[in-house]
Amino acid sequence: MAGCIFCKIAKSEAPAHFVYQDSDISIILDIYPVEKGHLLVISNEHYESIHDTPSRIISKVFRAAAALARIYRVYLGAPGVNVVTNSGRAAGQEVFHFHVHVLPRWRGGGWRTLTMRHRLTSEEAEEVVNMIKPYIHIIEEYLAGE
Ligand SMILES: [Zn+2]
Numbered sequence: 001m002a003g004c005i006f007c008k009i010a011k012s013e014a015p016a017h018f019v020y021q022d023s024d025i026s027i028i029l030d031i032y033p034v035e036k037g038h039l040l041v042i043s044n045e046h047y048e049s050i051h052d053t054p055s056r057i058i059s060k061v062f063r064a065a066a067a068l069a070r071i072y073r074v075y076l077g078a079p080g081v082n083v084v085t086n087s088g089r090a091a092g093q094e095v096f097h098f099h100v101h102v103l104p105r106w107r108g109g110g111w112r113t114l115t116m117r118h119r120l121t122s123e124e125a126e127e128v129v130n131m132i133k134p135y136i137h138i139i140e141e142y143l144a145g146e
Contacts (some may be wrong), residue, residue, distance in 0.1 A: 001046040006097035010044040017125040019132045020139055025060050027068070027139070028126050032117040034103055037072065037128050041065050042099040049087040053098045060143060065100045067142035071135040072104040080105035 003005050008014035017029040019039060030038040043063045047053040051082050053061075065083045072078040082103040086093040 001097070004095075004097050005047055006042050006095055006099060007046050010042065016021075016104075017120070017129055019129060020064070020136060022143070024057055025032065025064055027064060028100070029120060029128055031120050033120055033124075034117050035106055036124060037104040037106075038127075039068060039102040039132075040099045041068070041102060042097065047098040048049055048096050049093055049098050050085050051087050052119070057098075059114060061098070061100050063142045063145070064139055065102050067139040068102040068132075070142075072102075072139055075138075076131060078104040078106055 002087070005014060009016040009028060010021075016026075016031075019027040021027070021044075024044055025041060027039055027041050028042055030040050041064045043057045043061060045057070047057070050058060051135060064084075068080040069083055072081045082101065082105065084101045084103065085099065
């Protein structure tokens, strides 16, 4: 869809830090992370939000989110992970292209508000990409499973 930032990112027409990409989905770093490792799983095709996305794509996006939650909880020691999608402005959706937030919680202490986001630096981005890199096979296993 013209003017949609996530469409441009999925087609490599706008920059982003990628963790993973296949023909259906992309996993990128949120440019305004709430905590280090805040990722977005997006569909490559344009859908407004979960309410109009085909179930096959919803399944892939959430399988990838589940794999990332496992990577953070089991392999990287995060004591908590939020997996969240917002549908509609009334629910806090800001980019109207289906995406799921995967948000590791390193310190506990519950939900921090979106106003506590910081701007992603290239150093932090590189750190997060390298942190996930050894576990890409887990994402692939989740996506291949039934
Ligand atoms: Zn889009």
